[in-house]
Amino acid sequence: MPPRHQADVPGLVERARAGEARAVARLISLVEDESPLLRQVTAALAPHTGRAQVLGLTGAPGVGKSTTTNALVRELRAAGKRVGVLAVDPSSPFSGGALLGDRIRMQDHAGDPDVYIRSMASRGHLGGLAWSTPQAVRVLDAAGCDVVVVETVGVGQSEVEVAGLADTTLVLLAPGMGDGIQAAKAGILEVGDVYVVNKADRDGADQVRRDLRSMIALADRPDDGWKPPIVKTVAQAGEGLAELVVEVDRHHAWLKQTGELRARRTRRARAEVEAIALASLRRSWGDWSDGGDRSGHGGLDELAAAVAAGETDPWAAADRLLEQVRA
Amino acid sequence: MPPRHQADVPGLVERARAGEARAVARLISLVEDESPLLRQVTAALAPHTGRAQVLGLTGAPGVGKSTTTNALVRELRAAGKRVGVLAVDPSSPFSGGALLGDRIRMQDHAGDPDVYIRSMASRGHLGGLAWSTPQAVRVLDAAGCDVVVVETVGVGQSEVEVAGLADTTLVLLAPGMGDGIQAAKAGILEVGDVYVVNKADRDGADQVRRDLRSMIALADRPDDGWKPPIVKTVAQAGEGLAELVVEVDRHHAWLKQTGELRARRTRRARAEVEAIALASLRRSWGDWSDGGDRSGHGGLDELAAAVAAGETDPWAAADRLLEQVRA
Structure with a gap:
């Protein structure tokens, strides 16, 4: 394999568009590793993007996200769709678990050239999930996936972040997991376009559905006319997945019809x-601080030291920083 | 009261420096409300800042943060220190509860002209806690407080944020609150300079201390030679507070001696x-998008629409945005 900075980007993009899994993998690695070629890759992909339906799928640990993703992929494949999956785990255990996760997931769809599954750790200098995932979505979109599923563990901010990445956000819950509390968690009630009560064969599933319905009614959601459906599934047994796909497609049609699809994608961009x-x-700013001060003014570190010493105030320092940008 | 934009800023700063509580309150309101005078206020305060010892105090709900803060203030007052307290609650119930919280806290220190206590909601367009709190710390610093305590509820990111604001970060825990789990929460083990096991008269306090000690040893902490002490307190009964103050002062002396105090304050600035x-x-960027395009290039919204449509790529769009900044 040639060193990464020597990759033939246009060639890779061509091969990815022809459905070659290795080229897709290579392109995602380039964006994930923040390769010096990142910029070239994104530019080469741009004309071939915008076709895929992007689904975000999130929920607390234990609700059955991977199983649901797997069952959803099966359902979409049965409908003849080409599918990409990005499993993003912003928590620490992931970098080690990524390969294992890939292998477990791949068993169901191994050898299917129309399913591309990739685990991503959300490391990276430039801001994790929010940064590298949209680039990877772009690779799968350009590679001809009809649907791209971005699966994230619902910890802290990530529900809100995944909603920023997707056309349609699926929020998963399950009975017996602190119910009210899990749903009331920051963001969950506001960001879902379709809610899924998984493990619906367990006690309490109807109660979760009822609670969720009333909490959604009270949540601070955009007044855009979309009433998020709540679908019950038993992903392990493949139950409820057909209905889920129907609701997802109904949301996509609504997005298109109202102009909201274009609005969301523009906000994303x-x-x-x-x-x-x-x-x-x-x-x-970092560069100037390292001694490359180009203007005779202090770099950010020097300005910060002056603020800390009370010699100047942060507003004046910010002005001087911006003068440097404009110089 | 005159409208805020007519406030006599130099006069307010003079009166605040003389210890007039109303002037301090007014200045904090100006920074909290992002008044048009914010900039003028910060500039007028700058020469009088840098003296106060800034303590951050954080922990999960229920560990006894307010009680500990209160007891700590009593201890510091007994040593003749002038003290400011900022109670910041980034969670939603606060804007209503702020006044109540103030009043409960004030009962202990009512009429003491050398204690200034203020609750702040972390609202604001410009980024909540990270934005308005340092400005409010600056007000209390300039008003002659020897110690400023910033108390925040430990939810999500706020532990890490409070560590960014303080010279010394105190992390509170208590027995019977999920122990290992609460400590292993994002950030807790990495950011504390002094740990407090409060409610130490309850079962399990020694176990919490032992667990904490071994978890801290494994945590990814800076290799700077500081070994964070763990102090047991019963804040309700005032027990352990003297030892806590000793450890806080020991940390402050270490900060000064190693140059870390200056480094932290510079990072903060x-x-x-x-x-x-x-x-x-x-x-x-917002202004240009609103029609104030100055350069003939598209504003951010227009660039984003072009990216969403696949007409350009995000890197090229970012370049054009930066060209506008530099124009």
């Missing part, structure tokens, strides 16, 4: 462009 | 300057 621009500014 | 600069850039 806005956040991404802004993140890239801010990272670039941060890098330049 | 760096983050603050950067946040102000980025907020200013964001505002200008």
Whole structure:
């Protein structure tokens, strides 16, 4: 294998578009590793993106996210869809578990050239999930996936982040997991487009559904006319998945019809462009601090030291920093 | 009371420095409300800051943060210190509870002109805790407080944020609260300079201390030579507070001696300057998007729409955004 900085990017993109799994894997590695070629990769992908339906799937540990993703992929494959899965785990145990997770998942879809599954750790200097995942989605989109499922563990902020990445966000719950509390957790009630009560053969599933319904009614959701459905599934047995796909497609049709699909994707792109621009500014401030002061003014570290010493105030320091950007 | 934008800022700062509680309150309101005078306030305070010892105090709900803060203030007052307290609650119930919290706390220190206590909700357009709290610390610092205690509820990211604000971070735990789990929560083991096992008259306090000791040993902490002490307290009864103050002062002396105090305050100022600069850039991008496009290039919204449509890629769009900043 040639060193990464020598990769033939246009060739890789061509081969990925032809469905070659190794080329897809290589491109995702390039974006995940923040390769110097990242920029070239993104530019080469851009004209081939925007076709895939992007689903976010999130929920607390133990609700059955992987099983549900697996069952959902089976359902989508039965309908002839080409599917990509990105399993993103922002918590620490992942970098070791990634390969194992891949292998377990692959057993069901091994040898199927129309399913691409990839685990991603959300490491990276530039901001984890929010940064590398949209790039990886773009690879799968360009590679001709009809549907891309982004699966994340619901810890802290990640529910809200996954909602920012997806056209349709699926929030999973299960009976017996602290019910009210798990649903009331930051973000869960606000971000779901479709709710899934998995393990619905267990006691309490109807209660979870009822509680969820009333909590969603009270939540601070956008007043856009979409009433999120709640689907009961037993993913392990494949039950309820057909209904889930129906609801997901109904949401997608609603997104298109109302113009909300375009609005969401534009918001997504806005956040991404802004993140890239801010990272670039941060890098330049870092560079100046390292001695590359170009303007005779102090770099960020020098300005910060002056603020800490009370010699200047943070607003004046910020002005001087921005003068450098504009210089 | 005159409208806020007519406040006599230099006069307020003079009166705050003379210890007038109403002037302190007014200045904190100005920074908390992101008044147009914020900038002027910060500039007027700058020469009078850098003297106060800033303590962060955090922990999960129920460990006894308010009681501990209260007992700590009593201890510091007994030593003749002038004390400021900022109680920051980033969770939702606070905006209503702020006044009640103030009143309960004030009962102990009512009429003491050398204690200033203030509850803050972490609302605000510019980023909550990370933004308004350092400004409020600056007010109390300039008002002559020897010690400023910033108390935050330990939810999600806030432990890590409070560590970024303080010279010395106190992390509180208590027996019977999920022990291992509460300590292993993101950040807790990494950010504490002094650990407090409160409610130490309850069963399990020694076990919490032992578990904590071994977990801290395994945590990914800076290799700077500081071994965080673990102090047992019964804040309700005032027990252990003298020892806590000794450990806090020992840490402060260590910070000074190693140069780490200056390094921490510079890092803090760096983050603050950067946040102000980025907020200013964001505002200008917003303005251009609203039709104030100055350069003939598209504003951020227009660029984002082009990215969403696959007409350009996010890197090229970020370049164009930065060209506008530099124009």
